[in-house]
């Protein structure tokens with residue numbers, strides 16, 4: 631393909647979630663749906679356990695292997711946009727932070743997936759602290775859900791004003807843009823996300839589709855923002871497009887044998 635016709639390229643560094651609902655599977659589907667050529671480096675493998683209440687079984691990828699995957703990806707294609715998904719352990723966070731610092735990036739979109747069931751509470755605390763100290767300051771965009779917003783800001787979020795205040799606190803930790811997601815957890819008829827750019831707040835709201843969390847919503851929102859930024863979109867436009875994809879994808883969700891339905895990325899074109 632000639633250079634003029636090359637699609638935009640983006641990398642995702644994230645975990646595998648084998649049912650296809652979340653993780654790198656959802657990210658790459660979203661990139662492809664948005665016309666972005668996706669590359670992926672795996673950080674961990676999550677296998678739900680259908681025999682045990684669908685609990686997460688979690689296996690980290692060796693740090694050296696993570697670094698080698700990123701090395702191969704960035705050597706193969708010129709890429710200035712990356713999405714970071716689930717990391718899960720302190721050594722993984724350190725390896726990814728080191729890999730990211732090997733080159734300049736225009737866009738580093740961090741979905742700060744903090745909770746991995748099956749982890750010890752103590753280990754989860756260490757992971758939160760390491761993510762905050764080592765990866766958050768490198769991020770251009772961070773997309774915490776309600777729980778992650780509370781954890782990263784230290785503020786209890788019960789209202790939209792709290793969400794805004796918490797986003798401002800997270801902005802002080804380094805990222806240029808904070809997208810704090812109220813989702814279904816914040817009371818009201820709308821799923822509200824707010825974007826804090828250091829100077830102003832922009833509100834993105836769509837009617838809630840049901841009251842349930844849908845698997846892959848967080849991954850897909852961040853991946854769609856990443857894809858739009860890779861195409862050169864401004865942040866407000868990237869978030870608006872991503873919100874449309876996620877809302878349509880939740881409306882067109884697949885019911886599963888797991889307690890949560892899963893988002894369908896292609897629903898946006900079937901609308």
Ligand SMILES: Nc1ncnc2c1ncn2[C@@H]1O[C@H](COP(=O)(O)OP(=O)(O)O)[C@@H](O)[C@H]1O
Nearest residue numbers: 775811813814821822838839843847848851876
């Ligand atoms: N039931 C819903 N209806 C409409 N939008 C939703 C719903 N659930 C989540 N969203 C939106 O989907 C995106 C991802 O939500 P998030 O809270 O991160 O979900 P999760 O943490 O469950 O992945 C956000 O834009 C959020 O507002």
Ligand SMILES: Cc1ncc(COP(=O)(O)O)c(C=O)c1O
Nearest residue numbers: 645647652653676716846848849
């Ligand atoms: C590997 C992996 N990444 C990310 C997530 C977060 O997914 P969601 O988009 O549903 O918040 C999960 C959840 O199971 C996961 O297993």
